[in-house]
Amino acid sequence: MxxxxxxxxxxxxxxxxxxxxxxxxxxxWPDELPGADWDxxxxxxxxxxxxxxxxxxxxxxxxxxxxxxFPQFSTVIDGQRVHFLHVRSPEPDATPLIITHGWPSTVGDFLDIIGPLTDPRAHGGDPADAFHVVAPSVPGFGFSGPTRDRGRGTRRTGAPHRGRAQAGREERGVVVRALRLRHPDEHPAADRRLRAQRLTGRPTRLEPGVVRRP
Incomplete structure (x- = not known):
């Protein structure tokens, strides 16, 4: 429930x-061998x-x-307490965007970019690129938890985010990838990110202006 x-x-x-x-x-403190440094x-x-x-x-x-x-909230999804930031853009037609952190990390990674994402006009950008941002703490990290059961892998973690544009900061973007592969029509931002990653072989950041409405 x-x-x-x-x-x-x-x-x-x-x-x-x-x-x-x-x-x-x-x-x-333990002893250390002379000259061991990081060995x-x-x-x-x-x-x-x-x-x-x-x-x-x-x-x-x-x-x-x-x-x-930042506005913060908590709820329970799939039996798990989830903490998240929800920052609405002043632009009424902004695109909903979920940004996910990696393992181990926190939503603190995103505090510097929430302003430019939600209010690009105030940061010298195009207001058409504005997003309503949701930044959830991944279950078991930050204030989302502690977890109470097993099996919270990438698919289960990403399931509540279905239907929103998504950008991921994980080392390999695994939650974002799982969402894109299972629901390709619902995650255009993830799609563009993964295409760039396939071409370069490296994780990529979501650049301003990537997501456009049809």
């Missing part, structure tokens, strides 16, 4: 952030610097505020 769509706001309790910092600072895994000096940055350099509240600057 599908649930209603509810507004969502990120608000991590300060006690959780304090606990995380405390655990990071109490890390028990046996992550180099210890690099990891120490990274953990130090997480503990005392990374500003989670700033990132949280940035996410909360």
């Amino acid at each position: 599908e649930s209603s769509i509810a507004p969502f706001r990120i608000d991590i309790p300060q006690a959780d952030l304090d606990d995380l910092r405390d655990r990071l600072l109490r890390t028990r 046996y895994g992550v180099a210890l000096p690099y990891l120490r610097d990274l953990v130090g940055y997480w503990a005392d350099g990374y500003d989670w509240r700033a990132q949280e505020a940035r996410f909360n600057g």
